[in-house]
Amino acid sequence: xxxxxxxxxxxxxxxxxxxxxxxxxxxxxxxxxxxxxxxxxxxxxxxxxxxxxxxxxxxxxxxxxxxxxxxxxxxxxxxxxxxxxxxxxxxxxxxxxxxxxxxxxxxxxxxxxxxxxxxxxxxxxxxxxxxxxxxxxxxxxxxxxxxxxxxxxxxxxxxxxxxxxxxxxxxxxxxxxxxxxxxxxxxxxxxxxxxxxxxxxxxxxxxxxxxxxxxxxxxxxxxxxxxxxxxxxxxxxxxxxxxxxxxxxxxxxxxxxxxxxxxxxxxxxxxxxxxxxxxxxxxxxxxxxxxxxxxxxxxxxxxxxxxxxxxxxxxxxxxxxxxxxxxxxxxxxxxxxxxxxxxxxxxxxxxxxxxxxxxxxxxxxxxxxxxxxxxxxxxxxxxxxxxxxxxxxxxxxxxxxxxxxxxxxxxxxxx
Numbered sequence: 154x155x156x157x158x159x160x161x162x163x164x165x166x167x168x169x170x171x172x173x174x175x176x177x178x179x180x181x182x183x184x185x186x187x188x189x190x191x192x193x194x195x196x197x198x199x200x201x202x203x204x205x206x207x208x209x210x211x212x213x214x215x216x217x218x219x220x221x222x223x224x225x226x227x228x229x230x231x232x233x234x235x236x237x238x239x240x241x242x243x244x245x246x247x248x249x250x251x252x253x254x255x256x257x258x259x260x261x262x263x264x265x266x267x268x269x270x271x272x273x274x275x276x277x278x279x280x281x282x283x284x285x286x287x288x289x290x291x292x293x294x295x296x297x298x299x300x301x302x303x304x305x306x307x308x309x310x311x312x313x314x315x316x317x318x319x320x321x322x323x324x325x326x327x328x329x330x331x332x333x334x335x336x337x338x339x340x341x342x343x344x345x346x347x348x349x350x351x352x353x354x355x356x357x358x359x360x361x362x363x364x365x366x367x368x369x370x371x372x373x374x375x376x377x378x379x380x381x382x383x384x385x386x387x388x389x390x391x392x393x394x395x396x397x398x399x400x401x402x403x404x405x406x407x408x409x410x411x412x413x414x415x416x417x418x419x420x421x422x423x424x425x426x427x428x429x430x431x432x433x434x435x436x437x438x439x440x441x442x443x444x445x446x447x448x449x450x451x452x453x454x455x456x457x458x459x460x461x462x463x464x465x466x467x468x469x470x471x472x473x474x475x476x477x478x479x480x481x482x483x484x485x486x487x488x489x490x491x492x493x494x495x496x497x498x499x500x501x502x503x504x505x506x507x508x509x510x511x512x513x514x515x516x517x518x519x520x521x522x523x524x525x526x527x528x529x530x531x532x533x534x535x536x537x538x539x540x541x542x543x544x545x546x547x548x549x550x551x552x553x554x555x556x557x558x559x560x561x562x563x564x565x566x567x568x
Contacts, residue, residue, distance in 0.1 A: 411449075
């Protein structure tokens, strides 16, 4: 080998060694840097909350709508023409206030005839009473005459002819029969008077129905007829029988809720209710006033009602609401946030953090829950920590850096 070749070979070997040294040094540097990153970032942070005592309750959220406390169509009892109507839509009326007056000419004639029949029957009673008085007087006189003749005849034989005694006795019996007949006539006259008075009362009552009045205080929500309209009797089976007005009691409203079958058995009178009226952007409180205690066969729900005072008029029938009904409540219960729970059917687990900040997956038994928290019956103790948020990022046995976000904890505190 020539000297030139030796120099070339030595240079190539030196260059290769230099490249190898540089590559090894770079790899060592990258490995060291990687180790430093891992040393700083291999313990992930996690938001945790402590097991704390809170009041927790089971609530039901359900949509409903306000209805008038009473809502009726006001019909006419008798058929007739509307002579005058005094109300219109939106008018507030009091109980007993006249809404409309009907014109019924034939009813007025019938009432006049009934009143005349009463007067005629009263005259018949007075006449019968006079006849009875005369009959009693005649009988008294005939009876006295017979008694005297009878006594005289009995005191001395032959003093009074027997024929006279017999005639006097017959007269006495005749007048007694006339008295009985007069008593019967007066009884019949009185019965006729009672019949006439009953007819007169009937027609007078019917005439009273020509004045249509409000059955309760409320507001007119619809007016079906105007002055001069012919109104059929409300008791008629004819399809032409239309109401005069529709009246609603709005000073007090009913909130009607369809309670599902699953919780219908938990409803009790007086249960507290929170109602959010969307149209007013307000929340009001009430209590269960009544419930059907029976399920609708089609919807499988139980109608439940809450009464609300509405004398201010701020609530309007038909307004929709979002109602939260408190079914059960437990005070000072051991609870955790709902975000800490993982459910699989009827089983529930949490990721607890022990004193060494190591994750432990535990099975828990749950009780009542509301919109934010759930009661823990077993599996956790007061003061322990559980991971909330994205549980999929953590696994059993992993060490974490806990960040306590539970109520009362300092911001950014770590355990």
